[in-house]
Amino acid sequence: MRVLALALVFVVLGLTSAGAGEISLRIVNVVTPQDVKIWEPTSFTAKKGDTVVLQLVNRHADEHGFEIAAFGVKEVVPGEKTSNVKFTADRAGIFPIKCHLHPAHVVGQFVVLE
Numbered sequence: 001m002r003v004l005a006l007a008l009v010f011v012v013l014g015l016t017s018a019g020a021g022e023i024s025l026r027i028v029n030v031v032t033p034q035d036v037k038i039w040e041p042t043s044f045t046a047k048k049g050d051t052v053v054l055q056l057v058n059r060h061a062d063e064h065g066f067e068i069a070a071f072g073v074k075e076v077v078p079g080e081k082t083s084n085v086k087f088t089a090d091r092a093g094i095f096p097i098k099c100h101l102h103p104a105h106v107v108g109q110f111v112v113l114e
């Protein structure tokens with residue numbers, strides 16, 4: 001229950017921290033206890049029309065991808081580097097996020113509310 005509450009607070013902060021019409025998030029590549037590399041937070045939300053600014057932090061030694069195909073995002077982040085991505089969430093829906101370099105790396109979803 002406590003974890004859920006914290007997760008909720010994080011999402012709300014992500015939505016409000018950059019003012020109306022823009023969300024700004026730092027997403028970090030981590031390893032789960034199951035030894036799977038993921039980008040965290042795994043899921044995030046925007047409103048249709050929002051500008052989305054993502055700072056992708058790759059803490060691993062090897063490069064990893066971050067793709068949201070529906071919005072033309074297809075970034076390769078070199079080992080121990082950070083990449084910035086900016087796009088407009090111009091349509092509503094639930095869109096998969098994945099590492100296009102390593103399909104086994106389960107990532108998450110991007111939710112755009114109407």
Ligand SMILES: [Cu+2]
Pocket residue numbers: 037063064065099101102105
């Ligand atoms: Cu990867």
